[in-house]
Amino acid sequence: MTSEMISPKELQKYNTVFGQHSFDNHEQIVFCNDKDTGLKAIIGIHNTVLGPALGGTRMMQYENEWEALNDVLRLSRAMTYKSAITGLNLGGGKAVIIGDPETQKTPELMKRFADYVHSLNGKYITAEDVGMCPEDMDIVRDVTPYVTGISESRGGAGNPSPITAYGVYMGMKAAARYQFGSDVLEGRHVFVQGVGSVGEALVEHLVDEGAKVTISDINADRLIEVRDKYHVGVFKGDEFFDQDMDIYAPCALGATINDKSIGRLKAKVIAGAANNQLAEEVKHGEMLKQRGIVYAPDFLINAGGIINVYAELEDYDRQEIMRKTENIFNTTLEILEHAHENDMTTHAAALNIAQTRIEARRRENSK
Secondary structure: OOOOOOOOOHHOOOOOOOOOOOOOOOOOOEEEEEOOOEEEEEEEEEEOOOOOEEOOOEEEEOOOOOOOHHHHHOOOOOOOOHHHHHHOOOEEEEEEOOOOOOOOOOOOHHHHHHHHHHHHOOOOEEEEEOOOOHHHHHHHOOOOOEEEEOHHHHHOOOOHHHHHHHHHHHHHHHHHHHHOOOOOOOOOOOEEOOOOHHHHHHHHHHHOOOOEEEEOOHHHHHHHHHHHHOOOOOOOOOOHHHOOOOEEEEOOOOOOEOOHOOOOOOOOOOOOOOOOOOOOOHHHHHHHHHOOEEEOOOOOOOOOOHHHHHHHOOOOOHHHHHHHHHHHHHHHHHHHHHHHHOOOOHHHHHHHHHHHHHHHHHHHHHH
């Protein structure tokens, strides 16, 4: 059997890692492989100026390994700015495990992943994300202390999804006040795309306030379950963005704000839980601005989850978790106003504030 090697000169053309746009000066990328358990994982550490890189681990099937790498890089970068803009002394990191969590996730695989996390000596602290639950983090905790989001029975903050949803709800209300003149969502038509644990919790807040809610999800059974529980509308089909709505809440995967969707979107506010909602940050942020659509930056309003797990590191109580998460309302308003006053996109305004805090700390550390 023979194999062909790509020459270094030829490989350079592909810009495989450092040349990716999402690389964005990552400090470290760790590729984890274990034949015995089938573990294939990537840990991205974007920035540790403000503190150790904290970010969840997601497990899912990717089309290919480059898609997985790009996902972890984009998510890790977002965590840096999420912590910075929320005022937490944390850096940004993320991990992905390539595989089906329903059929390939085992305690042995999670323990082997925990070994890799532990080998970083606290530079990266993991938590749960898509395809994970507090029980998985409990297994990781058996191996390493560098994990948050463990079960409440073990002294952890528990499932962060309800807190994430509450922060999105606060950000949505702030964006509604800015766009419509009132943060009252009663009677507003909100389309929630993706009704996983965070999306469902957001639906509950909206229904309780009297909003008109329509949901969509690729999981038909989940769609019916949430519809029947909250008595909301359901949309099935491919013409989602053509529907009349006041607010669009993307709560599934990212990049739904793109060349195709922006021109069709009827909503005047975008506020959701998904990470990396803008397929191209600069281009699509500007397109939204030109169309007069208020975009509540995702890495700001979905920060409730990291606030929740940060409590395990700083040992603050539930009341303080809720206070910090509720403050997302005020921060969102400040950023929307800052963007207007400086004639910039809301995403750029949020990014600028986060980067300013990081640079200030960098200068302090260099003294």
